[in-house]
Amino acid sequence: xxxxxxxxxxxxxxxxxxxxxxxxxxxxxxxxxxxxxxxxxxxxxxxxxxxxxxxxxxxxxxxxxxxxx
Amino acid sequence: xxxxxxxxxxxxxxxxxxxxxxxxxxxxxxxxxxxxxxxxxxxxxxxxxxxxxxxxxxxxxxxxxxxxx
Amino acid sequence: xxxxxxxxxxxxxxxxxxxxxxxxxxxxxxxxxxxxxxxxxxxxxxxxxxxxxxxxxxxxxxxxxxxxx
Amino acid sequence: xxxxxxxxxxxxxxxxxxxxxxxxxxxxxxxxxxxxxxxxxxxxxxxxxxxxxxxxxxxxxxxxxxxxx
Amino acid sequence: xxxxxxxxxxxxxxxxxxxxxxxxxxxxxxxxxxxxxxxxxxxxxxxxxxxxxxxxxxxxxxxxxxxxx
Amino acid sequence: xxxxxxxxxxxxxxxxxxxxxxxxxxxxxxxxxxxxxxxxxxxxxxxxxxxxxxxxxxxxxxxxxxxxx
Amino acid sequence: xxxxxxxxxxxxxxxxxxxxxxxxxxxxxxxxxxxxxxxxxxxxxxxxxxxxxxxxxxxxxxxxxxxxx
Amino acid sequence: xxxxxxxxxxxxxxxxxxxxxxxxxxxxxxxxxxxxxxxxxxxxxxxxxxxxxxxxxxxxxxxxxxxxx
Amino acid sequence: xxxxxxxxxxxxxxxxxxxxxxxxxxxxxxxxxxxxxxxxxxxxxxxxxxxxxxxxxxxxxxxxxxxxx
Amino acid sequence: xxxxxxxxxxxxxxxxxxxxxxxxxxxxxxxxxxxxxxxxxxxxxxxxxxxxxxxxxxxxxxxxxxxxx
Amino acid sequence: xxxxxxxxxxxxxxxxxxxxxxxxxxxxxxxxxxxxxxxxxxxxxxxxxxxxxxxxxxxxxxxxxxxxx
Amino acid sequence: xxxxxxxxxxxxxxxxxxxxxxxxxxxxxxxxxxxxxxxxxxxxxxxxxxxxxxxxxxxxxxxxxxxxx
Numbered sequence: 001x002x003x004x005x006x007x008x009x010x011x012x013x014x015x016x017x018x019x020x021x022x023x024x025x026x027x028x029x030x031x032x033x034x035x036x037x038x039x040x041x042x043x044x045x046x047x048x049x050x051x052x053x054x055x056x057x058x059x060x061x062x063x064x065x066x067x068x069x
Numbered sequence: 070x071x072x073x074x075x076x077x078x079x080x081x082x083x084x085x086x087x088x089x090x091x092x093x094x095x096x097x098x099x100x101x102x103x104x105x106x107x108x109x110x111x112x113x114x115x116x117x118x119x120x121x122x123x124x125x126x127x128x129x130x131x132x133x134x135x136x137x138x
Numbered sequence: 139x140x141x142x143x144x145x146x147x148x149x150x151x152x153x154x155x156x157x158x159x160x161x162x163x164x165x166x167x168x169x170x171x172x173x174x175x176x177x178x179x180x181x182x183x184x185x186x187x188x189x190x191x192x193x194x195x196x197x198x199x200x201x202x203x204x205x206x207x
Numbered sequence: 208x209x210x211x212x213x214x215x216x217x218x219x220x221x222x223x224x225x226x227x228x229x230x231x232x233x234x235x236x237x238x239x240x241x242x243x244x245x246x247x248x249x250x251x252x253x254x255x256x257x258x259x260x261x262x263x264x265x266x267x268x269x270x271x272x273x274x275x276x
Numbered sequence: 277x278x279x280x281x282x283x284x285x286x287x288x289x290x291x292x293x294x295x296x297x298x299x300x301x302x303x304x305x306x307x308x309x310x311x312x313x314x315x316x317x318x319x320x321x322x323x324x325x326x327x328x329x330x331x332x333x334x335x336x337x338x339x340x341x342x343x344x345x
Numbered sequence: 346x347x348x349x350x351x352x353x354x355x356x357x358x359x360x361x362x363x364x365x366x367x368x369x370x371x372x373x374x375x376x377x378x379x380x381x382x383x384x385x386x387x388x389x390x391x392x393x394x395x396x397x398x399x400x401x402x403x404x405x406x407x408x409x410x411x412x413x414x
Numbered sequence: 415x416x417x418x419x420x421x422x423x424x425x426x427x428x429x430x431x432x433x434x435x436x437x438x439x440x441x442x443x444x445x446x447x448x449x450x451x452x453x454x455x456x457x458x459x460x461x462x463x464x465x466x467x468x469x470x471x472x473x474x475x476x477x478x479x480x481x482x483x
Numbered sequence: 484x485x486x487x488x489x490x491x492x493x494x495x496x497x498x499x500x501x502x503x504x505x506x507x508x509x510x511x512x513x514x515x516x517x518x519x520x521x522x523x524x525x526x527x528x529x530x531x532x533x534x535x536x537x538x539x540x541x542x543x544x545x546x547x548x549x550x551x552x
Numbered sequence: 553x554x555x556x557x558x559x560x561x562x563x564x565x566x567x568x569x570x571x572x573x574x575x576x577x578x579x580x581x582x583x584x585x586x587x588x589x590x591x592x593x594x595x596x597x598x599x600x601x602x603x604x605x606x607x608x609x610x611x612x613x614x615x616x617x618x619x620x621x
Numbered sequence: 622x623x624x625x626x627x628x629x630x631x632x633x634x635x636x637x638x639x640x641x642x643x644x645x646x647x648x649x650x651x652x653x654x655x656x657x658x659x660x661x662x663x664x665x666x667x668x669x670x671x672x673x674x675x676x677x678x679x680x681x682x683x684x685x686x687x688x689x690x
Numbered sequence: 691x692x693x694x695x696x697x698x699x700x701x702x703x704x705x706x707x708x709x710x711x712x713x714x715x716x717x718x719x720x721x722x723x724x725x726x727x728x729x730x731x732x733x734x735x736x737x738x739x740x741x742x743x744x745x746x747x748x749x750x751x752x753x754x755x756x757x758x759x
Numbered sequence: 760x761x762x763x764x765x766x767x768x769x770x771x772x773x774x775x776x777x778x779x780x781x782x783x784x785x786x787x788x789x790x791x792x793x794x795x796x797x798x799x800x801x802x803x804x805x806x807x808x809x810x811x812x813x814x815x816x817x818x819x820x821x822x823x824x825x826x827x828x
Contacts, residue, residue, distance in 0.1 A: 005701040006699065009765065009820070011763065011764040011822065012763055013763070017086070018087070018156070028825055036117040038114060040113075043178075043179075044178075045178050046160065046179075047175070048164055048177060048200070051174065059766075063701065066700075066718055071221075072220060078351065078352040078354075079350065081349055086155070088156065092191050093349060095186055095191050099189040107184065108183065109183045128352070131186070140565065140576050142562055142565070148280055201563065211355055211370050211374075212355065212356040213354065214356070214404070223295075225295065225432070230467050243462040244462055245459060246460050247457075250316075252315065252316045252317065253314065253317075255315060270356065286556055287557040288556055289554065289555060289556070294432070319455075321452060328440075362500070363708070364743075368743050371738055372741075388524075389524035390523050391524075393519040396510075397509075398502075418645060419632040420631055421631070421632070423630075424490070427486060442549055480649055491627065496624060496625070497623075507623050527730075528729065528731065529712065536709075536712060569776070571637075571639065574677075579672075582672040593664075593666065593667075596800035597799050597800065598781065643812060647812050657810065659806050661802075662804065692772065692773075696768065697769070
């Protein structure tokens with residue numbers, strides 16, 4: 001029962017949509033972290049260049065279980 | 070003129086994206102409620118399993134008109 | 139270095155999804171403004187009609203660089 | 208001592224002012240609920256038509272005591 | 277379907293009440309803008325002078341439809 | 346996968362502490378609802394009488410799964 | 415130039431409307447304080463009794479100038 | 484009917500829990516104030532020393548009725 | 553008495569500090585607007601380059617009086 | 622251990638910067654209060670006159686220890 | 691004087707109460723971090739299973755001093 | 760395009776002003792992190808000792824680019 005979760009804050013980006021931006025950030029997190037469990041969207045922004053939306057940016061908190069010591 | 074709206078809070082889920090999560094919640098609400106009028110997104114979260122985003126979760130308030138008594 | 143940005147607040151709509159709603163609002167802004175640089179999502183809502191989600195609405199702040207006087 | 212309150216969220220409207228919008232929503236709630244006890248204003252908005260403020264809208268949470276089972 | 281709304285932020289004042297403060301701001305906005313559609317109250321403040329409330333101030337966002345280009 | 350949750354807002358009270366206030370509200374909810382799944386604390390308040398804290402009040406959202414139709 | 419303001423938080427009540435609730439709180443403050451300058455509305459609530467809105471409650475911060483020492 | 488409440492902001496501390504921290508702050512307030520009526524929890528923090536949680540800190544607003552002048 | 557203020561949102565930047573960032577944004581605003589009256593700081597951010605804070609960015613709302621029509 | 626802190630809310634002003642505005646408010650507070658311990662910045666605003674930022678205004682909460690009774 | 695603190699975000703859980711949930715998270719943090727100094731409660735939630743509150747969850751930020759390099 | 764940023768939360772302190780507090784925290788972060796890109800101010804506080812503001816404390820989020828794996 002006495003598990004603990006840690007949350008880290010990431011910004012993922014995508015040319016297509018926020019869901020892909022989230023997936024990109026989570027994929028990056030999985031390179032170094034185990035036991036990812038959930039995420040919470042904190043902020044949605046984006047970049048405009050030459051009159052076009054060129055990037056969707058999702059700031060999210062990703063939670064993972066700290067392993068038993 | 071003296072209409073009143075009621076808002077209920079739902080969480081819809083989808084494997085694909087937030088728009089589908091919203092539509093799923095609204096579809097569920099239409100099973101028991103009439104006169105749905107608008108929704109407001111309250112929170113966006115999701116679940117990660119086995120290193121993958123497996124679920125987008127949208128918490129929303131759904132508003133409907135209370136019928137004349 | 140001493141550039142200044144102005145932000146205006148818009149609501150874009152789309153039948154499909156929030157990304158398109160954002161793009162529609164940005165496209166509208168480009169008709170009269172130059173140098174659009176980024177946007178910040180402020181609120182996500184939508185309209186329901188006849189038991190269907192018929193419209194996704196994204197309120198966003200769009201930032202652009204004020205030209206040197 | 209072990210009473211419980213439930214809060215529901217309503218939007219009341221009025222052509223005149225926010226107090227009447229609140230009273231209208233509360234009056235509507237009394238049609239189906241007993242033991243209304245207090246309300247909390249959540250949001251104030253309104254509609255403009257033909258250059259006139261035609262409607263004041265008050266979103267409020269209305270609390271009532273759940274009866275002893 | 278692809279309409280866009282713009283929101284501007286105003287502070288209206290009144291000696292009498294917030295509803296009149298809102299109406300004053302909206303009336304001022306109609307001098308230069310067409311297609312006003314709704315408003316959202318952002319903040320309520322006021323001024324006190326000589327021990328009296330002499331002014332109610334309502335900060336509001338006023339939304340209007342951007343015309344088709 | 347396409348489950349939906351509904352959240353209702355309750356205020357539970359206790360003479361002892363917030364955990365008991367939460368448990369009281371949840372116990373009340375279980376009288377009429379099935380499938381309660383989680384809660385979120387929204388606000389903590391309390392009542393003082395005769396110089397004593399006589400009541401801890403926890404406002405919480407309680408979520409439950411809507412049954413398949 | 416080096417003036418300082420202090421803000422105190424009050425809840426005023428009225429049977430009629432929020433403007434009178436504010437005025438009542440400010441009038442009470444003037445009994446013991448000099449140099450009241452502005453107020454900021456923090457929260458709007460109310461009490462319901464016997465199916466009627468019997469009281470509008472405005473929580474506000476009232477600011478006054480601290481006198482030169 | 485025309486009563487007014489004043490709220491003051493306090494931080495109470497306890498080695499044991501937040502409820503005791505709240506009670507300590509309220510007890511301190513009763514030394515100089517009459518007619519305490521309710522409190523609202525604003526923030527929960529704590530101090531860690533030598534790898535132990537040594538102190539729970541509750542910031543709260545305490546409301547009391549201003550006496551008739 | 554029936555004056556109205558409009559607020560616009562700007563981001564000013566400075567290599568030195570937030571006060572200069574604010575002054576830069578206000579100076580830019582005075583090129584095209586009359587009757588600037590106050591500002592409200594909305595957000596403080598900055599840019600880091602090559603391990604150095606190279607820019608302080610202040611997002612602010614600037615208010616000005618709309619002229620009598 | 623059972624110490625209690627009280628927080629008061631002040632607005633300090635300065636022609637130069639926010640740090641001086643804070644120091645001015647704290648200096649004013651020390652005229653009548655003992656045991657000031659920390660402050661929390663609540664809001665940053667300012668006044669513009671004749672196209673110049675003439676005043677930085679910092680709203681802050683100042684905390685001090687209530688003496689043992 | 692030029693010390694720096696880092697804050698990490700954790701979720702601690704407990705079957706009993708929020709204070710134990712906090713202590714569990716802090717105890718977990720002490721396994722890998724030195725110099726823990728304070729914590730700030732960010733969110734309180736919990737899990738319900740079989741009509742019972744089975745878990746209190748406290749999301750908190752834990753601060754620790756970065757060691758001199 | 761598929762870059763990801765991570766944000767960490769720091770508190771920097773300075774005897775002089777918030778800009779130096781921010782620079783101190785960023786300088787500390789550069790000891791162990793590469794590719795710092797921007798920061799966001801989260802909270803401004805300070806310490807008072809012996810009637811003097813002795814420390815400005817800036818809580819900020821510092822963002823840096825995660826390197827390609």
